[in-house]
Structure formats: structure tokens, C-alpha cells
Amino acid sequence: MRAFNQKILEIDCDTESKKICEFMKRTVLKDFRKKGVVVGLSGGIDSALTAALSVKAFGKERVLGVILPEKESSPESEILARQLANWLGIKTETVPITPILQSLGVYQRREAIVRKYFPEFAEGWKYKLAISKDTLEKEGLTFFHLVAIDRDGASHKERLPLNDYLEMVAATEMKQRTRMIQLYFYAEKSNCIVAGTTNKSELLQGFFVKYGDGGVDMEPIAHLYKMQVFQLSEFLGVPQEIVKRTPSPDTWSAGVSDEEFYFRIPYDLLDLLLYAHEEQVPLDGVSGVLNIPPDKILRFYKDFDGKNKASWHLRTMPPNLIDQVRM
Amino acid sequence: MSIENEIRKFIEENFILEGNDHLGHEDSLLENGIIDSTGVLELVAFLEESYRFKIKDEELVPENLDSIKNISNFVKGKIRDLTAEPQHCSTATVN
Secondary structure, eight states: OOOOOTTTTOOOHHHHHHHHHHHHHIIIIIISOOSOEEEEOOSSHHHHHHHHHHHHHHOGGGEEEEEOOOTTSOHHHHHHHHHHHHHHTOEEEEOOOHHHHHHTTHHHHHHHHHHHHOTTOOTTOEEEEEEOSOTTTSOOOOOEEEEEEOTTOOEEEEEOOHHHHHHHHHHHHHHHHHHHHHHHHHHHHTTOEEBOOOOHHHHHHTOSOTTTTTOOSBOTTTTSOHHHHHHHHHHHTOOHHHHTSOOOOOOSSSOOOHIIIIISSOHHHHHHHHHHHHTTOOHHHHHHHHTOOHHHHHHHHHHHHHHHHHTGGGSSOOOOOOOOOOO | OOHHHHHHHHHHHHSOOGGGOOOOTTOOTTTTTSOOHHHHHHHHHHHHHHHOOOOOGGGOSHHHHSSHHHHHHHHHHHHHHOSSOOOOSOOOOOO
16 A cells, blocks of 8 residues: 555546446446436536546437526626536536525525524625534534625624534435436436435535435445545546636525535545545554644544544435345 | 533434444544534534523634533533523533
């Protein structure tokens, strides 16, 4: 095994892309016996890479991009999704999901919680959730702040108590689950499967929604750390505007990065620490390479273990008493 | 009922302890997998409602909340710091 170093996550992109394409072809054509794939295009790098690999594997005629904007999405998302589709030469379907989310009460429920803490909340205000603290700097417990930004751009912050936090998250996750419904409609009507876009950094820490963006038929990039997603995307020529875009869940009217919302640290550091923890690299070795004191690294590992443990159910079949499925 | 026992009762009633192992006074709730981040919020809600004080963001640290002993000491300290006579549901005594 190679010694841990800053470049340990560098991959042979040519070999890796071929490996993924072979996997996709085998999975879709042989295992599923389907004609192609449907990919939800968010304007982000993960869906861009998945779509690019899909075209490489199946050809552009067998790949459909589905764009699913809603009123709180960044306008940039749809623009970049179309740019990607044009670059790949794939067909798209655009299905605004705002009306569905409104009928589900997503916006009403979330805004009611915002008004509870910021009664002056009104048209023109934006809001988001942000995770507490810098895990590496301080020993702390995880909680979330509701951050509301008024029309003047001033930021207001309140810690959400349990019930309101749970309801805010539950309402938000209806967005991802609504998108899943649309993706499956287009996949099933064209005898295709839904390709997932979750990467390994997200998978390990439960940064996806059960039966939302986690509800897919195949996960072709789930073995790649985020930094490897960037490498492969550059190799395949994904448009730079997408490569350089700050990763974001894009589920809040106020912009929030993946780092601010969930991971606490930037991806280049996160991935190296995830790798080191997974491979049980000796602590002093990690500390020496990353120039971070061991106690800080252990704080990260504790946070990682907590998220990994809490999200176990996202990576397994629902618990059951099935002993064996007999035909 | 003492504050320690009230807290122990809450934790035992709300967070299942595997194998009926006795939860030690100083055992880490997080490291032993008894509560997770959602459980911390549940604990905070219980403490704030039961003892009628607000827990500040900077007080959400393991030395205040990660064991029955830590929680108990934290609650006793908060009660002492309150300027007015607290009106709270419990009949706990500060020992």
C-alpha cells in the first residue's frame, strides 16, 4: 500500500473512466436489460460527471437528462444543466417541481418555522440551515442554525430546537423525493434506469436523502471521493463553469455550500481525512502529512464516525426477518 | 428525585441501552452510542423544558452534556446562576 501523502487520491482517469463505463454497460444492458439511463441534472459536478460517463458508455441517444428546477433553486443550476446537456448532445426534459412542492406544503411548512423565529420574515428574505462550529478547531456538539437573510442582506441566526429542526429537514427532503418520482417516470416510460450521482464522500457521511437522490437504480460514482469526481470531470472535459462551481445542496433560498451545510471542512481536506480514517493510517502519519495536530484529527474522526453511524440505514436494505428468498 | 436521577431516568426512558448494561455516571453518551446528534437536541429540549433555562450555543459541549455526571453538574450550575427563583416542573434538589 502506498504511503499516505497529499496526492494519495489521484487516479488514472483514463483507466477509471473505462472501468466505470464497463460497469455501467454491464449493469444497464446485461443485469437490468434496459436501453439506457436517465440522469437528474442539477448543474453540479456529480450529475455532470454521471451524465458524461453515461454518454461515453452508451452514446448520447441512450441518455436523457432531466432538469428539475424549483423556485428556491439557484437560477445558475438550470443554466448550467442546459449547458452540460448541450455539450453532451443529449436530450433533456425540464419539469419545474414548484407546483408539486407547493401542493405538498413544503414552502409553507418551512416558512412557518422561519416566521416563528423571525416574525419579520417576508417576501425578499432568504433562509438556510447551517451546521454548527468548526469540528477541527473546537470540541463541540452538532446542531444547526436557522439563518435568515433580510432584504438588506443582514444575517440573523437562531439555533433550531429539535422539533422544528426535524420538521424543517423533513419538509426539505420532499424536494429530493419529488425529483426521484419524476426521474422514475421518465426512466420507466423509456425502458431505462435511473443513474445516481452520489459520490463516496457523501455516501460515507449520509449526505443524501433516503428514496430521494438515494433512490436510484445504479450508483456509478459512489466509489469516488469528491476530489476524484473533480479529477475525472476535468479529464472528460466537463465545462469549467460546472467544475469551478461551489458544491451546494441547492435546497435553500439562501445560498449554502456543502461545507457550510454539512461537512464543516473543504473537500480537499475532508477526502484525505476520510481516506486516512478508512485505511487506518497511523495518526502521526496523517498529522505529519496534513500538518494538523493529532487531537484535531481525532475530533474530525469522531464527527465522521457519528455521521456514518447515524446514516447506516441509508446504505442498507430495510431491516427485515427474511431468512432467504426462495423461488 | 435528585437531578442525577431525573436525568438518568430521561436517558433510560428515551434512549434504549443495549443489553441492559448499567450506564455509568461518567460514561460518555456519545462514544457509547447512546445518543447521536439528534439525541443531543432531544436532551437539550428536555433540560430546557424541565429546568426552565436556555442553553447557549457555546454551552453545547461534551463537558456539559456528554455524561450523566457532566449534565448534572451543568444543570446545577445553571440553576445556581439563575437570578430569579426558578419555576420548574421537577422536584429536583441541588445537592
